[in-house]
Amino acid sequence: MPRAPIRKTVAQKPPYEKQTGTASPDEVARFAAMASEWWDPNGKFRPLHMLNPLRIGFVRDHGAAHFGRDPLSNRPLAGLKVLDIGCGGGLLSEPLCRLGARVTGIDAAEENVKTAAHHARESGLDITYRSILPEDLAEDLAEDAAFDFVLNMEVIEHVADVARFLEASARLVRPGGAMVLSTINRTFKSLALAKVGAEYVLRWLPAGTHDWRKFVRPSELVRGLEPHGFRVTDLKGMTYNPVSGTWSLGRDMGVNYLVFAVKRPE
Amino acid sequence: MTINPGKLSNSAKSAKAPFADVDADALIIGGGMVGGTLALALAQGGLGVALVDQADPQALLAAEFDGRASAIALGSKRVLEGLGLWSLLEDGAAAIDDIRVSDGDSLFFLHYNHRDTGPDSGDEPFGHMVENRNLRKALATRLPHAPGVALLAPAAVVERQREDNGVAAVLEDGRRITARLMIGAEGRKSPTREHAGIRLTSWSYGQTAIVCTVAHEKPHRNVAQERFLPAGPFAILPLTGNRSSIVWTERSSLAPAIMALDEKELLQELKRRFGDFLGELEVVGRRWAHPLSLQFAEKTIGQRLALVGDAAHGMHPIAGQGLNMGLRDVAALAQVLVDTHRLGLDIGSGAALERYQRWRRFDNTLMLAATDGLNRLFSNSIQPLRLARDLGLAAVNRLGPVKRLFMRQAMGLSGDLPRLMRGQEL
Numbered sequence: 001m002p003r004a005p006i007r008k009t010v011a012q013k014p015p016y017e018k019q020t021g022t023a024s025p026d027e028v029a030r031f032a033a034m035a036s037e038w039w040d041p042n043g044k045f046r047p048l049h050m051l052n053p054l055r056i057g058f059v060r061d062h063g064a065a066h067f068g069r070d071p072l073s074n075r076p077l078a079g080l081k082v083l084d085i086g087c088g089g090g091l092l093s094e095p096l097c098r099l100g101a102r103v104t105g106i107d108a109a110e111e112n113v114k115t116a117a118h119h120a121r122e123s124g125l126d127i128t129y130r131s132i133l134p135e136d137l138a139e140d141l142a143e144d145a146a147f148d149f150v151l152n153m154e155v156i157e158h159v160a161d162v163a164r165f166l167e168a169s170a171r172l173v174r175p176g177g178a179m180v181l182s183t184i185n186r187t188f189k190s191l192a193l194a195k196v197g198a199e200y201v202l203r204w205l206p207a208g209t210h211d212w213r214k215f216v217r218p219s220e221l222v223r224g225l226e227p228h229g230f231r232v233t234d235l236k237g238m239t240y241n242p243v244s245g246t247w248s249l250g251r252d253m254g255v256n257y258l259v260f261a262v263k264r265p266e
Numbered sequence: 267m268t269i270n271p272g273k274l275s276n277s278a279k280s281a282k283a284p285f286a287d288v289d290a291d292a293l294i295i296g297g298g299m300v301g302g303t304l305a306l307a308l309a310q311g312g313l314g315v316a317l318v319d320q321a322d323p324q325a326l327l328a329a330e331f332d333g334r335a336s337a338i339a340l341g342s343k344r345v346l347e348g349l350g351l352w353s354l355l356e357d358g359a360a361a362i363d364d365i366r367v368s369d370g371d372s373l374f375f376l377h378y379n380h381r382d383t384g385p386d387s388g389d390e391p392f393g394h395m396v397e398n399r400n401l402r403k404a405l406a407t408r409l410p411h412a413p414g415v416a417l418l419a420p421a422a423v424v425e426r427q428r429e430d431n432g433v434a435a436v437l438e439d440g441r442r443i444t445a446r447l448m449i450g451a452e453g454r455k456s457p458t459r460e461h462a463g464i465r466l467t468s469w470s471y472g473q474t475a476i477v478c479t480v481a482h483e484k485p486h487r488n489v490a491q492e493r494f495l496p497a498g499p500f501a502i503l504p505l506t507g508n509r510s511s512i513v514w515t516e517r518s519s520l521a522p523a524i525m526a527l528d529e530k531e532l533l534q535e536l537k538r539r540f541g542d543f544l545g546e547l548e549v550v551g552r553r554w555a556h557p558l559s560l561q562f563a564e565k566t567i568g569q570r571l572a573l574v575g576d577a578a579h580g581m582h583p584i585a586g587q588g589l590n591m592g593l594r595d596v597a598a599l600a601q602v603l604v605d606t607h608r609l610g611l612d613i614g615s616g617a618a619l620e621r622y623q624r625w626r627r628f629d630n631t632l633m634l635a636a637t638d639g640l641n642r643l644f645s646n647s648i649q650p651l652r653l654a655r656d657l658g659l660a661a662v663n664r665l666g667p668v669k670r671l672f673m674r675q676a677m678g679l680s681g682d683l684p685r686l687m688r689g690q691e692l
Contacts, residue, residue, distance in 0.1 A: 036430075041617045049617060056609045072608055074312045095610030122431065 038089025075100030090116030300575030301451030309414030311604030483545025
């Protein structure tokens with residue numbers, strides 16, 4: 001057995017071979033740098049990383065229940081067409097892809113989409129990323145190409161025209177499909193915690209990340225979705241425990257909250 | 267070869283393609299009692315596991331390999347039940363219904379009865395004595411057929427790599443194993459820990475535990491006895507039938523002489539420490555000498571790395587907690603990794619590993635300190651200290667809540683328990 005030569009080649013190879021595709025090396029380096037920023041659990045996007053297990057759990061459990069799957073099976077979302085609106089660096093798209101979903105991630109920022117695509121390739125995941133707005137995607141899409149499951153996570157508070165955004169998102173869900181939204185409530189508590197606390201005191205987020213006036217009340221979301229054939233079946237608050245450093249689901253929707261809504265079958 | 271839970275490749279399969287590379291979710295190096303149990307737990311939770319051990323699985327079963335018996339606390343028993351191991355161990359396990367702790371020949375003693383531990387332990391005994399050999403045998407029965415586990419043994423790891431996006435180990439025969447996370451479970455001398463440059467704090471107790479099995483005329487009535495003698499604790503632990511496991515802690519300088527005694531002389535020495543409450547004695551099989559030390563790793567995680575069991579913490583056997591602490595590591599790490607995997611998240615990420623370290627650190631440190639303190643307190647014959655500890659024993663014996671707290675800690679019923687230790691599904 002040729003022992004030594006095998007070891008030699010092996011030693012020169014990193015655990016995973018990097019794939020570069022057709023992009024130019026400069027671009028690849030830039031997106032690699034941005035990807036490591038997005039994916040650094042202690043970096044700029046730490047708040048999203050901390051929130052991620054909880055919101056993925058909510059998406060998985062409600063999705064599995066709605067589409068008749070076992071949430072603890074190996075690929076509970078197998079075969080479902082999922083749209084991740086405002087995908088950023090792909091922090092949500094990648095786990096959902098591993099849970100079996102056929103994921104499309106869209107983001108208004110071209111940079112984000114390229115970064116996310118770079119990271120997905122590195123992780124060996126097959127995810128479609130596009131730089132497009134939901135309203136344009138809704139125009140683009142053939143009637144029967146709509147998604148089983150649309151995710152609007154931590155996006156709506158950054159949107160200029162909430163009504164138009166909700167309408168476009170709603171059109172992207174097939175009849176009988178579902179939508180998950182998560183955002184920040186417009187309360188005095190959220191002004192204190194999510195705006196002043198997170199941006200100025202704890203410095204979890206860069207100052208100016210959020211405009212408190214754009215925060216959305218749960219009642220506004222529920223009312224905004226109803227005309228498009230949606231029924232909200234669950235509303236949950238997400239609260240942060242500063243002692244354990246973890247997020248948990250509960251009744252308190254004063255700051256961060258999650259919505260699960262299902263679209264009427266045709 | 268990629269390990270997919272459900273389809274999996276076991277050792278029989280890998281034997282067909284002996285030099286194929288393996289890709290798994292978790293790579294466990296060290297297939298002993300802790301590493302083997304962890305492999306079963308992770309696979310049960312849907313992860314693909316590569317388990318590498320340098321020893322031939324058959325050699326581990328030989329009577330000469332390990333003559334020790336371990337106290338399996340109630341929480342640990344639930345872990346073994348959940349993984350399908352307990353059914354193989356049950357017949358050879360002896361219940362510990364009572365524990366009697368005494369200080370030499372002093373009249374003061376502490377008596378633990380299993381009915382004092384609280385409602386959630388039911389009428390369960392404190393724990394069971396299980397011979398290590400039997401646990402190794404149960405693992406050797408389950409592991410080759412466990413879906414999701416690729417057992418690579420005997421196999422030596424000649425190279426370890428840990429990088430941002432994955433880990434790899436190269437075996438002596440050239441096979442390359444890639445995974446998301448590397449777990450060091452090779453025991454006290456863990457080469458994986460050393461390779462990671464994780465510092466170890468350790469000290470020797472200057473004591474050696476001499477272990478042997480005795481057959482006796484009278485029944486032990488499932489009472490575990492621990493006598494604190496000046497050189498160290500002397501324990502008589504019930505095994506099945508009229509047999510007991512002896513753990514005799516002695517100054518290391520005297521150990522070679524004791525090991526060299528002939529059987530008649532050894533029996534005489536045992537009887538001097540033992541008394542005659544078990545009637546006539548006979549030594550069964552050989553004796554082992556284990557030098558005792560305390561060690562703890564400065565951290566139990568690293569980049570895409572976790573340490574479990576003795577690789578992370580080795581303690582004095584005074585309270586019979588070494589394996590129990592290892593099984594608590596198993597239950598906590600398995601839960602963290604399986605929950606992370608079920609969310610489609612990276613099991614080797616810092617966030618997941620930090621949760622494991624935070625969960626186990628306090629408990630392990632507490633137990634290390636407790637076993638160390640107990641040994642220091644009792645392994646001497648300083649008169650004032652002796653009086654104080656005797657009064658302490660007698661006081662604890664009379665203080666219900668304190669006594670219950672000690673018992674529940676030792677039984678693995680206190681703290682934030684992982685699901686497997688609560689008897690729930692992973």
